[in-house]
Amino acid sequence: MSTSAAAVVFSTTATSSATRRSNPASRVYASLRRSPHSRLVSSSPSPPVCATAASPGGAAAGGTAAAAEARKKLLIFDAEERLAESLAKYTARVSEEAVAARGAFTVALSGGSLIKALRKLVESPYLEAVDWSKWYVFWVDERVVPKDHADSNYKLAMDGLLSKVNCFDFLMPTRLGQSADTMLKWDYCELVPIPASQIYAINDALSADRAADEYETCLKQLVNDGVVAVSEVTGFPKLDLMLLGMGPDGHVASLFPGHPIVNENQKWVSYIKDSPKPPLERITFTFPMLNSSAHIGLVVTGAGKAGAVHKAFSDKQSSSDLLPVEMVSLQEGLITWFTDKPAVSMLSSI
Numbered sequence: 001m002s003t004s005a006a007a008v009v010f011s012t013t014a015t016s017s018a019t020r021r022s023n024p025a026s027r028v029y030a031s032l033r034r035s036p037h038s039r040l041v042s043s044s045p046s047p048p049v050c051a052t053a054a055s056p057g058g059a060a061a062g063g064t065a066a067a068a069e070a071r072k073k074l075l076i077f078d079a080e081e082r083l084a085e086s087l088a089k090y091t092a093r094v095s096e097e098a099v100a101a102r103g104a105f106t107v108a109l110s111g112g113s114l115i116k117a118l119r120k121l122v123e124s125p126y127l128e129a130v131d132w133s134k135w136y137v138f139w140v141d142e143r144v145v146p147k148d149h150a151d152s153n154y155k156l157a158m159d160g161l162l163s164k165v166n167c168f169d170f171l172m173p174t175r176l177g178q179s180a181d182t183m184l185k186w187d188y189c190e191l192v193p194i195p196a197s198q199i200y201a202i203n204d205a206l207s208a209d210r211a212a213d214e215y216e217t218c219l220k221q222l223v224n225d226g227v228v229a230v231s232e233v234t235g236f237p238k239l240d241l242m243l244l245g246m247g248p249d250g251h252v253a254s255l256f257p258g259h260p261i262v263n264e265n266q267k268w269v270s271y272i273k274d275s276p277k278p279p280l281e282r283i284t285f286t287f288p289m290l291n292s293s294a295h296i297g298l299v300v301t302g303a304g305k306a307g308a309v310h311k312a313f314s315d316k317q318s319s320s321d322l323l324p325v326e327m328v329s330l331q332e333g334l335i336t337w338f339t340d341k342p343a344v345s346m347l348s349s350i
């Protein structure tokens with residue numbers, strides 16, 4: 001089996017045991033299979049990857065740890081382009097399903113490397129295929145800075161993603177990938193944009209605590225209006241998709257290891273004023289909010305994150321000292337990890 005395809009494929013049917021021994025990704029597969037909590041979820045040689053992960057411990061409220069484990073999928077890509085393609089396809093599919101089911105798609109974005117990884121979503125064919133007008137966009141976390149500040153997650157997403165959809169009445173070429181000659185023939189953008197009223201930036205004129213309260217109030221209004229669903233399991237809002245990144249220390253959103261905010265279990269949105277990673281002041285969705293969503297896509301790349309990935313995929317004896325990423329545990333739905341080989345390079349030693 002070739003490993004130069006879209007991603008390493010774990011297949012019980014198409015990979016010999018000799019190949020598995022010599023292939024690092026196959027060793028990952030083997031270690032996942034040895035784990036009492038893991039199972040192969042696809043034996044097809046064609047899709048990108050597929051193994052459920054070893055236990056992160058910490059049963060989610062209302063479910064067992066084993067049940068939570070069954071809702072995790074690990075994808076490992078050998079090229080960043082392939083990861084970006086898969087992430088675009090995944091996001092477009094979740095969007096399409098939500099729009100078909102509810103007439104709306106509620107999605108929360110992180111900052112950091114996620115936005116670049118999402119870039120293919122605003123290229124053909126996804127750019128034209130996605131029903132952007134049904135999107136309601138939130139931020140998983142935000143830095144308390146002006147919206148035009150270099151540290152703003154809003155600015156990052158607008159510049160790298162949303163502005164490509166919301167071309168409004170700017171003159172734009174209607175097709176991507178045209179020749180230079182054709183590109184000179186400008187035309188009006190044909191896309192139906194995301195209405196500006198459906199892009200929920202934080203109020204950057206407020207302090208962190210007040211901005212968090214206001215963001216939660218805004219979500220409550222959208223729940224009342226029926227735009228945002230509610231989890232029947234937790235009673236918290238159930239967004240259709242949370243797109244997360246993870247820092248090298250295992251933080252997700254602005255939920256940092258060892259910070260008391262990781263234990264917040266009442267609020268939907270909270271804040272910190274002592275972030276270990278600059279800037280100091282941030283607002284963030286809490287764990288109950290993250291873990292009540294319908295889907296989570298978690299994008300983790302690079303060798304700098306291998307240690308946290310290793311811990312997240314190790315068997316746990318207790319739920320103490322969990323990294324924030326290990327506390328991401330869906331009540332319903334599937335957590336899909338989009339990783340590359342450097343990020344999973346320590347998994348074979350499990």
Ligand SMILES: O=C1O[C@H](COP(=O)(O)O)[C@@H](O)[C@H](O)[C@H]1O
Pocket residue numbers: 109110111112113114140141142143153244245246247248251252253254277
């Ligand atoms: O500070 C943050 O960091 C995390 C991880 O960022 P990455 O660049 O290492 O992917 C990000 O998910 C979060 O939204 C952001 O505020």
